[in-house]
Amino acid sequence: MSWFLRKKQNIGDNIPREMPDGLFTQCPSCKTVIYKKQFEENLFTCHSCNHHFRITWEEYVDILFDQGTFVHTDTEVRSADPLNFVDTKAYTLRLNEAYQKSDFPDALTVGYGDIVGRHVSFACMNFGFIGGSMGSVVGEKFYRAGKRALTDKCPLIVISASGGARMQESALSLMQMAKTSAILGELADNGLPYISILTDPTTGGVSASFAMLGDVNIAEPKALIGFAGPRVIEQFIRKKLPEGFQRSESVLQHGFLDKVVHRKNLRQTIHTILQHLS
């Protein structure tokens, strides 16, 4: 949930734009040195071990959408502090810090555009904003993206990356799981396709609601996908977790994903699936 507080980073916040502007970078997974040009050509993945770095919604828009077609909407929906939540810090302070740290409007960006000539409604989570946690804003913007799909009679494409529900909005955050799932029920009633793309990490209230509800569920390689986070499980059962547990490839094997797709093939895969579904 609040990965942002962790001192020990088992889930890093390594978005490429925060990387040094040098000519090369090192893969955190296999330690291979990657040249920047090659890195960008590979859409911020490691050519050697396939490690997918976390990227921003802008980069996903560049990768998926026909050039110049994407329109970013609902940019002014901002988190309130309805419960006056205070832990070691006030929620409002955390929000301000998150705004300062990034350009993200909140943990979800929504809009619409064309993918290989097909109009789609789109939502993409921002893990860099309070761990991609889902509060009222994420729920409301997701709902609006769903409504757009209903109005425009078009598919909905969602990219998830989240530690789960946002604690600072308590039960209101929890209810966003219901809100997002309910709008997906309307899409289903209207025969509109919903493709869910799960990226590293997708856990908690987000995996237990809209992320797992795709007509087709696609994940990027080696993404952490699960309900309870690995640290919680390890503490709870006091056992070491098996290698590869809760990673895309294992989740695929257990039958909860349709495909694990390299970022380079994401656009084409979505296009092919939508050809069949719409």
Place this chain on the structure above:
Amino acid sequence: MATNYTLEFEKPILELEKKISEMRELSKNIDLGEQINELESKVELLRAEIYKNLTRWQRVQVARHPDRPYTLDYCANTFTDFVELHGDRAFGDDPAIVAGFAKLKDKSVAVIGHQKGRDTKSNIYRNFGMPNPEGYRKALRVLRLAEKFNKPVICLLDTPGAYPGIEAEDRGQAQAIAENLLVMSKLTVPIIIVVIGEGASGGALGIGIGDRILMLENAWYSVIAPESCSSILWRSWDFKEQAAESLRLTAPDLSSMGIVDHIVTEPVGGAHRSPQIMFESLSNLLYSEINKLSTLSLDELIAARRKKFYAMGVWNE
């Protein structure tokens, strides 16, 4: 059912009660009837006073009281003719969720609820009320049966959370909960949710979407348990009281957030003190709620349910 389990803040009551029983002993020789009556009414006043001013953390403790009525107690007392159904038809049967059909006065209804155990042995059997995916899938099966046979559904929420284990993850805990949320949001029969004890996060919500959300006076419902919240945000287990305050997890809190429709009054001292009163008042309440919902057309019912959840949330724009 009684375990004589005393909560810390009930100690003053316990002391008075001890005094009363000592006087009873004495009154075999001398008449102390008047004094005993006086002390007894003092106990009642004290209990009412204490329970009127419970902190949020104290309410969490009442919600977890080992004598508190659980789903099966309601099945046996609020309802009649309960028939329990087992299994998800895919993997197994999860004792942490019970489901079946029962009579609420003259109406057949589906009942689904989390189930805790009362002692070590039954708690291990019930996995402390923490469901596995097959529990949510059993619930889903009974939800679909209710839809098929046009019976209203009553869901009783009382769980410390969905089970965080390796097998639960491998069998798709997240998917099992998610599927229920979607299906319940458009199920074509009335659904009434009652938070009877602990409403911990997605594990509770997994059987928690409905037309009416009722919450017992001393139940709690939140995105996370106060202890876990303390451990994450304060990086220590010691701030559970503050976490409970910050999380605003009581029935009045959820009512003011627009999530809970009705707070169900408990007998003074908690549902476990006079369970029979609790069982009956819930029966009457559920019956009248079902009657109200039955006047809606199918389209109105689903539209209103969706609207209810779409309205949840607070943001600036």
